[in-house]
Amino acid sequence: MPIYKDEITNKYYFSTRYKDVYGNNKRKVKRGFRTKREAKAAEASFLTEIETGYSDSNTFDYIFNHYLDNTDLREKTRRRKENEYKLHIKERFGHIKMNQIKQNQCQEFRSYLMKNMPSPNSARTIWSGFKVVINHAKKHFGLRIDPTISITPIPRVKPKPKYMLREEFEDKIDNIDNQDYRxxxxxxxxxGLRVGEAMALTWNDYNKYKKELSISKTMDVTNRKIYNRAKTESSEDIVPLPIFINDILIERYNLMSNNYKYFDDNYFIFGGMEPKHYSHLHKKYKQVFPNYDIHTLRHSYASYLANNGVDIFVLQSLMRHSQITETMQTYSHLYTQKKHDAIRIFDNI
Known part of the structure; x- marks a missing residue:
């Protein structure tokens, strides 16, 4: 097919006809190539993709982008995967046809990650992103041989979570000089709410009579975008409130409803018509709690409950974990006293 030159931009483009997956006649036009050769190569690549369709002879780059376009990813997750791909994967695998990726290439990539990433968990995240594309090719493109199948997975190193005592929190929280943030x-x-869950709350999510919050959405703290779904399916749940926290919310509601002329229950509990800015909250928090990240509050909630004898299955429900193993792996070390209490049965003879 001929290649054309745009007389206005002095750049080349191709225009070609093809049939889509439904057999409909379509036209593809792509502009902006610096040379005629680049335009011709791009056209040939496009026609090859159309011809091979859902085949494992497509390149890793093609299948990676197909995965992004056909998977329901959060915007934040998509950005992270795109950045990891550009920085660590594209140069090594992007141009290779999926069915031509070799085991030794994957082993070398694993070694690169283990040597160059700041932590094993960072390496594991990128390796998992690489594996996701392999699995996508197996599921949708007929890839028969997984080149990573015999390679040792990168283990997850689960750090022991930091938490602060209730006494320390109460001693310092009044040093936050902003009432909303406090x-x-x-x-x-x-x-135990995550920060995105807390900042996404509106008054529609609050029931003062039942003393509870309904968690059904979260906020991407980087761009303040609200997602009408929680972090995970198990995160969508009812969260009970201590009486004194319920009293704080009742007072906030009365104050906001009197101060805002057009107030309704769609207003954000911590904000108004718009949610607060996380960057400002984080700055205020670190001024008072410099040794803890903000997720420490969630760990502190769980730790306080565990240390005061709350059953681990109840803790799982309160933390909204999908599996009891997640709760046990994170907080079982706090149940040492319960182990001692259990073994005392032998002393009661």
Whole structure:
């Protein structure tokens, strides 16, 4: 097919006809190539993709982008995967046809990650992203041989979570000089909410009579975009409130409903018509709690409950974990006293 030159931009483009997956006649036009050769190569690549369709002879780059376009990813997750791909994967595998990727190439990539990433968990995240594309090719493109199948997975190193005592939190929280942030952080400490969940709350999510919050959405703290779904399926649940936290919310509701002329229950509990900015909250938090990240509040909530004898299955429900193993792996070390209490049965003879 001929290649054309745009007389306005002095760049080349191709225009070609093809049939889509439904057999309909279509035209593809792509512009902006610096040379005629680049335009011709791009056209040939496009026609090859159309011809091979869902075949494992497509390149890793093609299948990676197909995975992005056909998977329901959060915007934040998509950005992370795109960045990891550009930095670590594309140069090594992007141009290779999926069915031509070799085991030794994958082994070398694993070694590169283990040597160059700041932590084993960072290496594991990128390796998992690489494996996801392999699995996508197996599921949708007929890839028969997984080149990573015999390679040792990168193990997850689960750090012991940091937490602060309730006494320390209460001793310092009043040093937060903004009432909205002070009350938001109190809510997080005494409910175990993630920061995105707390900042996404509207008054529609609150029931003062039942003393509970309904968690059904979260906020991407990098761009303040609200997603109408929780972090995970198990995260969508009802969260009970201590009486004193419920009293704080009742007072906030009365104050906001009197101060905002057009107030309704769609207003954000910590904000108004718009949610607060996470960057400002984080700055205020680190001024008072420099040794803890903000997720420590969630761990502190769980730790306080565990240390005060709350059953681990109840803790799983309160933390909204999908599996009891997640709760046990993170907090079972706090149940040492319960082990001692259990073994005392032998002393009661």
């Amino acid at each position: 009350e938001l952080l109190k809510l997080m400490f005494y409910t």
